[in-house]
Amino acid sequence: MLENLKAAMADIARSRHYASLIHILGWQDMRHRYRRSFLGPFWLVASTAALVATICLILGPMFGLPPEQYVPYVAAGMIVWGLIVSMCTDSCQAFISQSTMIRQTAAPLFTYVARVAWRNTLLFAHNLVIFPVALWISGAHSNMNALLAVPGFLLVLANLAWIGLVLAILSARYRDLPKTIDSVIPVLMFMTPIMWKPEMMPLRIGVKILQFNPFYWMIDLVRVPMMGGIPPGKVWVGAAVVALVGWVVALILFARTRERIVYWL
Template sequence: MRTSTRYSNLGVKDVLAALSQIGLPLYLAKADIRQRYRRSILGPWWITISTGVMIACIGVIFGTIFKSPMQEFLPFLSAGLIIWGFISSTVMDATTVLISAEAIIKQLPIPVFTHILRMVGRNLIVFFHNLLIFPIVCLCVQKGINWNILYFIPGLVILTLNLLWISLLLAVICTRFRDMTQIVGSLLQIAFYVTPIIWMPSLLPARASVMLLDPNPVYHLLAIVRDPLIGLSPSLMNWLVSAGLLLIGSLLSLLLFNKYRARISYWL
């Protein structure tokens, strides 16, 4: 009975231990960025440059195709692509984060959740680098900001916390079932096209908008961060869906992690 109780709380203890040592994953995240771009003149700014070029190309092409005013479309597109890059890269990295850390997990007594925090922190650093593109775009199209920009902070916090539980859930599942990595990649491609990232929601008829956007969790997570940047206030539904995902998803991922934390090292 004591052994069963000890293992049933293993996941919770692991998460708490990782959070109590939050400085370690943040330091490792910064070290990952430095290591990836070692001996590079521009370092991580290469990601920002490539993202900026992509935004410029897609903006001109799709803005012309959709006949959208550039003053509205370019800030919408740039914010959407930057936030989507954060979401998609975090989700894809989550599928292999524990597999990549196999040697550390087997040799060092570091909480498993530390690797999740490290990966999300690394992608968050890249996100802030890319976010510098947005004010440049706004200056180019003479797009101003308003007080709705303050919603950006709680929106980003909720998005990041959602990505943490999603990453934990996927990390456990994909460590056990390696084919899930390809499935997640395919689902991300579908999510990119059905979510208003390179097209504006105003292009949809009212009925299609209700059917396509309201049940789309990616849209709501994107909206609570993007809308404040482009001067809009996220809707109540955006906040409720995002907060509901955070509560329910965190509980489910923690229950799964609690159950299978002890087996992870055997699956690697």
């Protein structure tokens, strides 16, 4: 087991050697998806923007929230949520869709998870354009705390990376998992405060339960600083602990399955 664990960590360490492959393929994925379209990756930006605008126009007045509060909140929330969703769904296909390549090259398996993470980071960067526009339209302001969104994002990415590795492995073996994730995601979107705020919850117990929704604090780690606030210390610590525990779990799973994954494809 210890040897497998070492081999699993060596796989991840060796994927650094394939950084240029990760980089090229990440860009290539993005270019292919929007190949020869005029807007290119900004199609994604346009669709996120349309969604944010619609939510703000319909739900904003319904909730009776002032636009300078609600619009940046929804915009930041949707941008981070978009990253979480696409990381989870794409990771399920990380190994499955690359079966030809995996069966013919000895590149470390983590390379394929890193490629998904890199592609989604690029798309996330595109989507970020929406936020200053949302600030400007709603007349809201942010401040230097927004810089905290960078470490916040890195902590979120550290979490999404282990989730991605776990999903990639389990999806290769259990082909029902990608479908399960696809159907769970919209449910999670309503369970996570993106369109609504936690303080709107009528029952105290609801807020308590919400603390156990990892996507809630993942979003808040980036959303709160973007809007000029500072996420509470317990959110940082909680996220770091979950990242640590998650990585241990992911590494153990990877160690146990790494050699078998190619046989499952």
